[in-house]
Amino acid sequence: xxxxxxxxxxxxxxxxxxxxxxxxxxxxxxxxxxxxxxxxxxxxxxxxxxxxxxxxxxxxxxxxxxxxxxxxxxxxxxxxxxxxxxxxxxxxxxxxxxxxxxxxxxxxxxxxxxxxxxxxxxxxxxxxxxxxxxxxxxxxxxxxxxxxxxxxxxxxxxxxxxxxxxxxxxxxxxxxxxxxxxxxxxxxxxxxxxxxxxxxxxxxxxxxxxxxxxxxxxxxxxxxxxxxxxxxxxxxxxxxxxxxxxxxxxxxxxxxxxxxxxxxxxxxxxxxxxxxxxxxxxxxxxxxxxxxxxxxxxxxxxxxxxxxxxxxxxxxxxxxxxxxxxxxxxxxxx
Amino acid sequence: xxxxxxxxxxxxxxxxxxxxxxxxxxxxxxxxxxxxxxxxxxxxxxxxxxxxxxxxxxxxxxxxxxxxxxxxxxxxxxxxxxxxxxxxxxxxxxxxxxxxxxxxxxxxxxxxxxxxxxxxxxxxxxxxxxxxxxxxxxxxxxxxxxxxxxxxxxxxxxxxxxxxxxxxxxxxxxxxxxxxxxxxxxxxxxxxxxxxxxxxxxxxxxxxxxxxxxxxxxxxxxxxxxxxxxxxxxxxxxxxxxxxxxxxxxxxxxxxxxxxxxxxxxxxxxxxxxxxxxxxxxxxxxxxxxxxxxxxxxxxxxxxxxxxxxxxxxxxxxxxxxxxxxxxxxxxxxxxxxxxxxxxxxxxxxxxxxxxxxxxxxxxxxxxxxxxxxxxxxxxxxxxxxxxxxxxxxxxxxxxxxxxxxxxxxxxxxxxxxxxxxxxxxxxxxxxxxxxxxxxxxxxxxxxxxxxxxxxxxxxxxxxxxxxxxxxxxxxxxxxxxxxxxxxxxxxxxxxxxxxxxxxxxxxxxxxxxxxxxxxxxxxxxxxxxxxxxxxxxxxxxxxxxx
Numbered sequence: 001x002x003x004x005x006x007x008x009x010x011x012x013x014x015x016x017x018x019x020x021x022x023x024x025x026x027x028x029x030x031x032x033x034x035x036x037x038x039x040x041x042x043x044x045x046x047x048x049x050x051x052x053x054x055x056x057x058x059x060x061x062x063x064x065x066x067x068x069x070x071x072x073x074x075x076x077x078x079x080x081x082x083x084x085x086x087x088x089x090x091x092x093x094x095x096x097x098x099x100x101x102x103x104x105x106x107x108x109x110x111x112x113x114x115x116x117x118x119x120x121x122x123x124x125x126x127x128x129x130x131x132x133x134x135x136x137x138x139x140x141x142x143x144x145x146x147x148x149x150x151x152x153x154x155x156x157x158x159x160x161x162x163x164x165x166x167x168x169x170x171x172x173x174x175x176x177x178x179x180x181x182x183x184x185x186x187x188x189x190x191x192x193x194x195x196x197x198x199x200x201x202x203x204x205x206x207x208x209x210x211x212x213x214x215x216x217x218x219x220x221x222x223x224x225x226x227x228x229x230x231x232x233x234x235x236x237x238x239x240x241x242x243x244x245x246x247x248x249x250x251x252x253x254x255x256x257x258x259x260x261x262x263x264x265x266x267x268x269x270x271x272x273x274x275x276x277x278x279x280x281x282x283x284x285x286x287x288x289x290x291x292x293x294x295x296x297x298x299x300x301x302x303x304x305x306x307x308x309x310x311x312x313x314x315x316x317x318x319x320x321x322x323x324x325x326x327x328x329x330x331x332x333x334x
Numbered sequence: 335x336x337x338x339x340x341x342x343x344x345x346x347x348x349x350x351x352x353x354x355x356x357x358x359x360x361x362x363x364x365x366x367x368x369x370x371x372x373x374x375x376x377x378x379x380x381x382x383x384x385x386x387x388x389x390x391x392x393x394x395x396x397x398x399x400x401x402x403x404x405x406x407x408x409x410x411x412x413x414x415x416x417x418x419x420x421x422x423x424x425x426x427x428x429x430x431x432x433x434x435x436x437x438x439x440x441x442x443x444x445x446x447x448x449x450x451x452x453x454x455x456x457x458x459x460x461x462x463x464x465x466x467x468x469x470x471x472x473x474x475x476x477x478x479x480x481x482x483x484x485x486x487x488x489x490x491x492x493x494x495x496x497x498x499x500x501x502x503x504x505x506x507x508x509x510x511x512x513x514x515x516x517x518x519x520x521x522x523x524x525x526x527x528x529x530x531x532x533x534x535x536x537x538x539x540x541x542x543x544x545x546x547x548x549x550x551x552x553x554x555x556x557x558x559x560x561x562x563x564x565x566x567x568x569x570x571x572x573x574x575x576x577x578x579x580x581x582x583x584x585x586x587x588x589x590x591x592x593x594x595x596x597x598x599x600x601x602x603x604x605x606x607x608x609x610x611x612x613x614x615x616x617x618x619x620x621x622x623x624x625x626x627x628x629x630x631x632x633x634x635x636x637x638x639x640x641x642x643x644x645x646x647x648x649x650x651x652x653x654x655x656x657x658x659x660x661x662x663x664x665x666x667x668x669x670x671x672x673x674x675x676x677x678x679x680x681x682x683x684x685x686x687x688x689x690x691x692x693x694x695x696x697x698x699x700x701x702x703x704x705x706x707x708x709x710x711x712x713x714x715x716x717x718x719x720x721x722x723x724x725x726x727x728x729x730x731x732x733x734x735x736x737x738x739x740x741x742x743x744x745x746x747x748x749x750x751x752x753x754x755x756x757x758x759x760x761x762x763x764x765x766x767x768x769x770x771x772x773x774x775x776x777x778x779x780x781x782x783x784x785x786x787x788x789x790x791x792x793x794x795x796x797x798x799x800x801x802x803x804x805x806x807x808x809x810x811x812x813x814x815x816x817x818x819x820x821x822x823x824x825x826x827x828x829x830x831x832x833x834x835x836x837x838x839x840x841x842x843x844x845x846x847x848x849x850x851x852x853x854x855x856x857x858x859x860x861x862x863x864x865x866x867x868x869x870x871x872x873x874x875x876x877x878x879x880x881x
Contacts, residue, residue, distance in 0.1 A: 046493050047485055054481075082392050083562075084481035084546065093562060145592075152598040165599045170565055170586045171382050282590040282599070284564035292389070292563070 001325075008318050012311075019310045020072070020303065024065050027302050033057075034081055034297035055081060068303065077307075078300030082293070087304045091286065095308070096179030097167060098285035101277070102270045104201045105209035110263060113213040114252075117220025117259075121228060122247055132217060139214030148207040148280040155203060162199050165282040169196050204281040208274055212266035219262045223255040230254075256327050264320030268313035380570060380583035381879050383861070386596045386605035390563045390589040393546040396531045397470055398482045403589075405528045406871040410568050410585060411453075412531030412551030415444060415463070416522055420872070421631060421865040423685060423784025425526045429458065429552065430510075439517030439823045446508040450575045452534035453556045460504035465535040467502040479543035486529035490783065491518075519820045519828060520785035527783050528871070554580035554875035563589055574875070581863065581878035597856065600625065606861050606879065611854040613671025613732075619856050626859050632675060632682040632850030633868035635789070636730040636778035638741065639805040639845050644773050646715060653843040655705035657695040659744045660846050668740070669733055673854050677847035679836045680789055684868045686825065687786040687832035692840050702748045714749015721752040722766065722775035726759045730778035730851045737848075738776060766804040775804060776848075784869065786832045790816055794839060807844035 034057060035048035052058045056067065071078060077087040116136070120129040156164035167181050168174050174193050177184045182201070185194035227233065228251055236246045275287035286305060293301035325331045389403045396408030417428035430444040450458040469477040470487040473494050478484070492498040498521075500513040514521070524530070537550035549557050552575070555568035565588045570580055588605060590596040593612045600608045601622065611619065611627070619625050638660070640647035647653060662676040678694040681687065706714065721742065724734030731737065738754045745752055752774070757765065765771045779802075782788050792798050795816050796808035812835055819831040839845075855866055863876040 047483065047488055051483060054483075079481060084393060084398070090562065149592075149594050149598070152595060152602075156602040156604075157598055160602065163604055164602050165590055165595055165604055166564065166588065170384055170567075170588065170604075173567070176561075279591045280595045282564070282588065282592075282595060284562060284589075288563055288591070 001322075005318075005322070008321070012314055015314060016307065016311060019307060020069065021065075023303050023306045024068065027297075027299055028061060028064075034299065036297075068300075072307075077304035080293070080301050081298045082296045082301070087301055090301075091289065091305065091308065093176075093179050094284060094286040094289040097283060098271060098274060098278070098287060100167075100180050100182060101201070101204055101208060101274060101283055101285060102267060104205035105270055106212065106263070106267050107209075108205050109209040109213035109216055109266065112209075113216030114220050114259065116213075117217040118224055118247060118252065120217070120221040121224035122243075124225060129221075133221070136214040136217045139210045140218075142210060144207055144211070144276045145280055147210060148204070148277060151203045151207060152280075162203055163196075164203065167197065167200050167283065168193075169200075172196070204277050204283055207281070208270060208277040212263075212270065215262055215266060216259060220255065220259050223258050224251055227251050227255040253327060257324060260320055260323055260327065264317050268316050271309055271312055380581055381881075382584040382586060383582045383607065383874060383877055383879060384586045384588060384605045385874070386588050386590045386599055386608040388589070388591055388593070388596070388610055391560075391566065394549040394557065394560065394566075395482075395533065395546040396529045396549075397466075397484050397487065397533070398546060399529070400485050402870050407549075407557075407566055407568075407587065408528045408531055408551075409553070409871050409873045410555040411549045411553045411557050412528070412533065413553050414526055414528060414531045415446075416526040418526050418784060418867060418869060420876070421867060423523070423633070423781070423868055425522050425784075428526070429463075429532055433522070435823055439821070440514045442512040442514070442521065443505070444510045444512070446510060447575060448508050450552050451573055452537065452552055453550045453571060454534050454537050456534055456536045458532065458552050459507045460510045461507075462532055462535050463510045464502050464504050465538075466530075466532050467499065469538070470530075471497060471499060471502075477538050479545070481543075482546075484529075486527065490524045490527065490530075517821055517823070519822060520783055520787050523783040523785040523788075554873055555585055565589070576875065580873075580875040582874065585874050600856055600858070603858070607855065607857040607864065607877075609853075609855055610729075611856040613673050613854065615856075616671055616673075616854065624859055626857055626861070628855040628857065628864065628866050629673065629852040630855060630866040630870070631684045631868040632852045633684060633784075633870065634730040634778055634780040635677050635680055635682060635850055636728075636776070636848045637677065637680070637845040638848060639775050639777060640843075641769055641773050641775070641804070642806050642844060643769060646709070646711065647773065649709050650842060651705055651709035652711070652715075654695060655702045655709065655748070656745065656750065657843050657846050658698050658702035658705065659748050659750070660741055660848070661697045661744060662848060663697070665737055665740055666849055669737055670849065670851055674849040674851040677850050678840075680793060680839060680845065680847060681786050681832075681836075682781075682850040682868070685781065685784065685786055685789070687829040689833040689836040691833075692836050695843075699744070699747055706748060706750075711749075715751070718751045718753050719773040720771060721754050722762065722772040723754050723756045724776050724778075725756045725762055728778055728780075729853050730780065730849065731776065734776055767800065769804060769806055772804075777804065781869070786828075787816070787820060790832065790835060791820075794844065805844040807842070809838060809842055812838045812842075 033048070034055065035051045056064055068078065075088070077091070079086050080090060083090065116132045120132045123129050152164040155162045163169065172193070174181055174184055174197065175188060177187055181197040182194065185197050233246060233251060236250050274285055275291045277283065278285040278288040279291070286309065290302060290305040293305060387403065387406065391399070391404040391407050392401050393399050393404055394407055394411070396405065396412055399405065413428045415428060415430040416425050418424065419426045429447055429450065431447050433442060433444045435442055446458070446460060446463070452458055469475045470484040488494070498514055498516065498518050500515045503511045505511050518524070531551060533545070534550040537548070538545050541548050547560060554571055554574050554576070556571050558569050559567040565586050568585045568587070570583050574580060590599060593610060594615070596605070596608050597611060597615050599605045616627070619627055640653050642648060666672060666674045666676065675683070676694065678692055679689060683690065706712070721738055723738030724731050727733060735754065735756055742752050742754060756762070766775055766777065779789060779793055792802045794803055794807050794812065796813050799806045799808065815831050815835045815838070819828045822828045822831065857864065860880045861877060862880050863878050865876070866872060
């Protein structure tokens with residue numbers, strides 16, 4: 001197991017290296033000059049040229065790339081062109097915000113999705129099954145921005161149950177310790193603030209979690225249907241074990257491997273794909289950080305941001321691979 | 335076996351929690367009606383004003399930024415020597431109480447306000463002014479930190495090799511003398527721009543490159559915290575030099591990129607004032623008695639320019655004919671939801687020097703046809719003309735292609751065929767500068783310093799051909815008036831010159847001036863004392879919330 005993990009981590013190096021090369025090539029292929037976007041349309045050619053020199057944009061492509069790699073190896077992610085601040089310092093709070101939102105969304109998606117899938121399989125071809133799968137189909141096809149705006153309109157504007165934007169009530173701010181507001185509120189023991197933070201999480205995590213929830217529900221259902229046909233389940237039933245235990249204890253564990261794969265992939269994509277949700281809910285996460293960087297042609301931020309997302313994506317998938325063994329002891333890593 | 339157990343229990347528990355959470359959420363939150371209710375209780379007398387805007391600031395040192403969102407914060411934390419009078423672009427005293435201009439227009443002497451302190455407790459004085467100007471002026475200044483560039487200084491007061499300001503000297507503690515290399519008519523207008531706000535020298539020395547995240551000025555609000563892409567918190571400056579100001583205890587400026595989401599937040603009471611209301615939401619706003627609308631006075635112009643180097647636009651009659659063929663009112667109603675004024679002159683009416691006697695060419699297709707016939711095109715124009723329509727949205731032009739289509743349809747009625755093209759923005763600007771592909775084009779301009787010269791000179795003077803004068807309009811009488819106005823230091827005399835210049839431009843018709851847009855803002859009805867400035871941002875010192 002140990003050597004397997006080391007091997008997998010070593011494979012990361014060429015993956016990330018390839019990643020930097022691809023991202024670097026793509027963003028330098030986009031038309032548009034950062035000097036234009038930074039200095040505005042009215043800037044003089046002279047000041048644009050000075051900026052290009054200062055940023056090294058006038059140097060050959062390969063030279064820029066090697067300089068970037070050199071910095072990267074020493075742990076320097078570069079400096080944002082727009083804010084002129086080091087990215088290593090800047091990205092922390094954004095990452096915390098995104099991780100918190102992703103975690104809440106996946107919690108919502110897994111709990112609802114897995115249970116809906118199980119019950120659908122259990123009550124196969126019942127009205128519950130049909131309704132669940134209809135909801136799952138709508139969920140997969142729903143545009144996030146529309147869902148988000150509708151949630152705001154109903155739950156914030158009309159019913160006034162929940163806040164529509166942000167991570168916290170700005171009139172009663174929270175002292176940030178770790179950057180994860182749920183943890184911060186617990187650490188400082190302010191339970192009313194914890195409740196406010198959780199309320200802020202509900203709408204965006206439902207908006208973001210709906211698609212993964214639908215995918216997980218469908219995957220769980222089909223996987224469960226297959227498992228429930230197998231002999232050992234029939235044996236379990238014959239032994240007189242209650243229906244509930246047969247499903248949740250015997251069935252789910254075997255049906256969970258493909259679901260776990262889907263969960264891993266969805267979690268990874270939420271981390272990078274939260275741009276829309278983060279925009280609508282004014283959530284200061286890494287998706288928005290990169291999005292704003294793209295519109296400003298802030299090359300270092302785009303590069304480093306995507307690299308970090310890629311790293312997390314790969315790590316999550318490694319974790320999922322390791323979890324397989326926990327669910328199915330027949331799987332062994334060498 | 336224990337593994338199973340934990341697994342099942344976690345699932346069941348979490349499911350129960352979610353169900354309980356959902357049903358509980360509704361019941362308990364309804365007792366605390368939205369976020370605003372909570373705020374009302376925690377805030378003290380002055381209270382907190384929460385402003386929602388579209389994007390975050392790039393940096394908080396006003397000297398190194400060019401984006402409007404950064405300037406917005408600068409207006410709260412800093413003061414320049416001069417300022418724009420509320421809601422206008424007229425200059426009034428700020429940190430400088432009074433000033434004298436020498437006969438030759440080369441020496442400006444400012445008497446500074448005494449007893450003013452920076453937020454760090456240090457004194458504002460002549461030395462501080464000199465420190466700031468030297469920082470911007472000297473390319474080797476040790477206070478020009480890594481990554482810094484003083485772009486506004488370079489563009490308003492000349493680049494490194496052609497500086498307008500020769501020297502800045504502290505005559506005594508409260509007197510500063512500026513010597514110029516040559517006269518600059520809009521010098522005072524320029525000094526009132528927020529990028530030339532005076533920062534605390536002590537703080538710059540202490541913070542170094544971090545100053546752009548920890549700004550210290552003399553302004554109505556003291557910087558407290560910046561959560562990137564989220565919010566900037568400012569607190570009342572209790573020692574502000576303007577008596578009784580600011581009225582709020584705290585101002586929080588939040589970034590909420592999506593227009594609809596921002597409006598949702600306003601309706602839910604999570605913010606009190608929002609920028610850039612989408613015209614589509616105007617009807618909802620007007621139907622809500624809890625909200626009010628503000629219009630930012632126009633400070634821009636959108637126009638259709640003719641490429642004067644191309645036939646038939648070398649003929650002024652053709653240009654005037656096409657001026658008669660654009661229905662500005664319909665365009666304003668359809669694309670600006672009425673939130674714009676039809677443009678007659680190149681400058682907006684909020685700017686001094688605006689000539690209100692100039693009459694517009696009215697929308698009249700018969701007259702247009704007649705003028706075309708007089709110009710030698712009785713059956714319209716045979717060749718298909720290339721019309722460049724803006725591919726991006728700007729406050730002055732929300733949807734370039736659609737507006738171009740409306741104009742295309744009107745032109746077709748008088749026998750003028752245009753082919754709309756809309757290449758990517760960088761290419762678009764490049765093509766306009768070269769002036770080879772386009773016969774007519776669409777573009778606009780937003781003012782910088784509230785001086786008419788800032789519109790006329792870059793857009794229409796013959797010296798600006800190759801720059802922003804995409805029409806390549808070259809009129810000697812017009813040029814003479816502009817140059818004279820640049821040398822003149824008396825504002826009334828300058829205004830007269832610009833009024834004459836507008837008459838010439840109207841006759842020559844190098845453009846079809848389209849609109850001056852008036853961006854919409856929305857606020858809770860509790861917000862009082864707010865006057866939007868044409869320049870795009872304003873201090874919130876006078877704003878207060880009615881309880």
